[in-house]
Amino acid sequence: MQTILILGANSDIAKALAHEYAEHGYHLCLAVRNSERLDEDVHDLKIRYQVEVQSLEFDAEDYASHEDFYHKLSPKPHGVIWAIGYLGDQQQAQVDFEHAEMIVRANYLGAISILNIVANDLESRKSGFIVGISSVAGDRGRQSNYIYGSAKAGLTAYLAGLRNRLYSSNVHVLTVKPGYVYTKMSSHLNLPPKLTAQPADVAKDIFQAQQKLKNILYTKWYWNFIMMIVKLIPEGIFKKLSL
Amino acid sequence: MQLSGWGNYPKIKAKVHRFATAEDLQSLLECNGEYIVRGLGRSYGDSSLASHVISTDNFNRILSFDENKGVVCCQAGIQLKEILNVFIPRGWFLPVTPGTKFITIGGAIASDVHGKNHHVDGSFSRHLLEMTVMLGDGRVIKCSPGLEKDLFWATCGGMGLTGVILTATFRLIRIETAYIHQETLKARNLEHVMELFEASNEWTYSVAWIDCRSRGKNLGRSLLMRGEHVTSAGLNEVSSSRSSLKIPVNRCLSVPFDCPEFLMNQYTIKAFNMLYYQRIRNSIESSAVDYNQFFYPLDSVHHWNRIYGKRGFIQYQFVLPRSTSEAGMQRILQEIAKSGLGSFLAVLKLFGPQEESILSFPEPGYTLGLDFPFKPEVIQLFNKLDYLVLHYGGKLYLTKDACMSSYMFKNSYQDNQKFSSLKWRFDISGKFQSIQSKRLEI
Ligand SMILES: Cc1cc2nc3c(=O)[nH]c(=O)nc-3n(C[C@H](O)[C@H](O)[C@H](O)COP(=O)(O)OP(=O)(O)OC[C@H]3O[C@@H](n4cnc5c(N)ncnc54)[C@H](O)[C@@H]3O)c2cc1C
Numbered sequence A: 001m002q003t004i005l006i007l008g009a010n011s012d013i014a015k016a017l018a019h020e021y022a023e024h025g026y027h028l029c030l031a032v033r034n035s036e037r038l039d040e041d042v043h044d045l046k047i048r049y050q051v052e053v054q055s056l057e058f059d060a061e062d063y064a065s066h067e068d069f070y071h072k073l074s075p076k077p078h079g080v081i082w083a084i085g086y087l088g089d090q091q092q093a094q095v096d097f098e099h100a101e102m103i104v105r106a107n108y109l110g111a112i113s114i115l116n117i118v119a120n121d122l123e124s125r126k127s128g129f130i131v132g133i134s135s136v137a138g139d140r141g142r143q144s145n146y147i148y149g150s151a152k153a154g155l156t157a158y159l160a161g162l163r164n165r166l167y168s169s170n171v172h173v174l175t176v177k178p179g180y181v182y183t184k185m186s187s188h189l190n191l192p193p194k195l196t197a198q199p200a201d202v203a204k205d206i207f208q209a210q211q212k213l214k215n216i217l218y219t220k221w222y223w224n225f226i227m228m229i230v231k232l233i234p235e236g237i238f239k240k241l242s243l
Numbered sequence B: 001m002q003l004s005g006w007g008n009y010p011k012i013k014a015k016v017h018r019f020a021t022a023e024d025l026q027s028l029l030e031c032n033g034e035y036i037v038r039g040l041g042r043s044y045g046d047s048s049l050a051s052h053v054i055s056t057d058n059f060n061r062i063l064s065f066d067e068n069k070g071v072v073c074c075q076a077g078i079q080l081k082e083i084l085n086v087f088i089p090r091g092w093f094l095p096v097t098p099g100t101k102f103i104t105i106g107g108a109i110a111s112d113v114h115g116k117n118h119h120v121d122g123s124f125s126r127h128l129l130e131m132t133v134m135l136g137d138g139r140v141i142k143c144s145p146g147l148e149k150d151l152f153w154a155t156c157g158g159m160g161l162t163g164v165i166l167t168a169t170f171r172l173i174r175i176e177t178a179y180i181h182q183e184t185l186k187a188r189n190l191e192h193v194m195e196l197f198e199a200s201n202e203w204t205y206s207v208a209w210i211d212c213r214s215r216g217k218n219l220g221r222s223l224l225m226r227g228e229h230v231t232s233a234g235l236n237e238v239s240s241s242r243s244s245l246k247i248p249v250n251r252c253l254s255v256p257f258d259c260p261e262f263l264m265n266q267y268t269i270k271a272f273n274m275l276y277y278q279r280i281r282n283s284i285e286s287s288a289v290d291y292n293q294f295f296y297p298l299d300s301v302h303h304w305n306r307i308y309g310k311r312g313f314i315q316y317q318f319v320l321p322r323s324t325s326e327a328g329m330q331r332i333l334q335e336i337a338k339s340g341l342g343s344f345l346a347v348l349k350l351f352g353p354q355e356e357s358i359l360s361f362p363e364p365g366y367t368l369g370l371d372f373p374f375k376p377e378v379i380q381l382f383n384k385l386d387y388l389v390l391h392y393g394g395k396l397y398l399t400k401d402a403c404m405s406s407y408m409f410k411n412s413y414q415d416n417q418k419f420s421s422l423k424w425r426f427d428i429s430g431k432f433q434s435i436q437s438k439r440l441e442i
């Protein structure tokens, strides 16, 4: 069976994805900043689904290590999922460039660094897929999180380009734009329960969309409509809103 | 957020905290305040309610499994349903299971749950080899019947009041198929059903549904169901097309919102009468049913508790010692039938010997449980029933309780003082308190 590489496997959405793929028989390679934190999950996944599971250290911001990281992977993955994300603090990012830079590195530059390497490999093997978790925040800049949002916008454009490039090599690219999800990242926010999904539901959506070779997935589905409206609001009005 | 137990009564405002690692929990416990742990909130009343609730949702990993011995070690937030899904296909089953698979292992230990096999296999704690518990000060203690046994026996059945159960190691049982051979027997009245229980002592599983509206010489009219795991050979006899450890996926219904309460009685009355008068023409009916149908008939209707409407309901479950069971049940059933307030059906079960856990509910004798839609008159009835239960030397199940008095608790749970002193020894600062434990002055 094929192996899936999950980058940022300690993310709550990524953990749910690990269960989803393992349940469907895929082996897993879980890449995280601190692999010890994942020991219990590795045992759990192995026992529950009787698949092979390994965990490896990976830091998105340590670009120099990426080539070596990917080179050492064995077996090479059939599919790669980018789940890394860093929301940061918008207020701080406005006054502290180092913080802003960190947000851009974790969400955008880190992705380019590793996914370039992945894309080249899959392209040469002429099969496989890449799933990139971006965000609805990348669809339109808002005062409350535009540093994070702009990094995600960059990631969205990057993934669109990859999809276009890899199409002829039979490599599929799925861009995921989650709305609100209950995870570590959002635990300090007061999210509207009716519009906020559980990681397991989002993971099911992503798995389905990837298997069906969808290009762009809003999850949950109603974010399709919400973002359609958000994008339609004329800039003259949008700029006056407190969003 | 607003929180309640399965009975939707009482409802309170609580802050819910989650943790994914023991370290997360440690830092959570450093904050001031009173906490109670919560699994899936399937206890009926206020056992898992407090102003701060620690949910074990995200602490649900399986840590090891010994395929030869069937010994599994997992984190306390795992659901019975998950354990069944993982291990039934490999030929293993839970040693003890309550009437729903939507509970956690932590909840199974803290309420020391019983199943239809209590008379032969005891409650959950009998199969528990070891557990780790985090005390209020953040220390993690490993305990078992041989190690730190005070903590072990206070935590089994201890309703979350000694600390947070982190991991549990317990034994599964071998099965050859996912099916149960079930026999259903008709009983004319209470005396008759008790005879049938005694006669079914050798069966692994037994339970009865009592029609609570029947009176006079029909008082206690019931259906007794008894069962055994089907062997592979046994299954082939019944049907060669069925695969032994896989069962057909069942469709689940869901009750989408609170309903008028008469629906519940209509539903159960129909179900019972259909079985009693039509399906079971002979006094013994036998069939092979899958484990979901046998153990978890109610689980196929999600949120069935909403059938009782917005005001919620309370379950009244008590146990009487064997010596007073017959007289006591008779008297209490009369009182319930007279009131006309209870649900149409009650569940009757014979308990066997029980381990030394201090606050556990089971003891040798009969237990009866039924639902009451919440109304002020019900509280008055409960006062009467409590008096009778005390009189006959019985007690109420804490995990179902929402309104017993501390007087009742202290006079019916013989070892309550021993429990309190252990609780306050392990939980010096009183970190773990539920609305229930305060009401009962534990
Ligand atoms: C339809 C139905 C049928 C049932 N049938 C039966 C039956 O046949 N036999 C039976 O015995 N019970 C039965 N029950 C009751 C149920 O099994 C218990 O209430 C069980 O404890 C619920 O588990 P939970 O995970 O939902 O825990 P909760 O309801 O959330 O909590 C129950 C208690 O356990 C404590 N607790 C939970 N997790 C932990 C932990 N990790 N560490 C320490 N304490 C913890 C809580 O503080 C609380 O005191 C039934 C309930 C329902 C809804």
Ligand SMILES: NC(=O)c1ccc[n+]([C@@H]2O[C@H](COP(=O)([O-])OP(=O)(O)OC[C@H]3O[C@@H](n4cnc5c(N)ncnc54)[C@H](OP(=O)(O)O)[C@@H]3O)[C@@H](O)[C@H]2O)c1
Pocket (backbone or CB within 6 Å): A008, A009, A010, A011, A012, A013, A014, A032, A033, A034, A058, A059, A060, A061, A082, A083, A084, A085, A086, A106, A110, A133, A134, A135, A136, A137, A177, A178, A179, A180, A181, A182, A183, A184, A185, A186
């Ligand atoms: N939650 C939402 O509402 C929401 C909405 C839209 C989009 N998203 C996106 O969904 C994805 C998953 O996030 P989540 O919601 O599951 O939140 P999460 O649990 O906080 O996951 C984010 C993960 O990114 C990892 N990470 C951050 N910086 C890293 C770095 N430099 N190197 C390696 N890993 C790094 C974190 O690792 P550690 O565990 O080591 O800290 C963490 O596991 C992210 O891309 C996020 O932007 C989430």
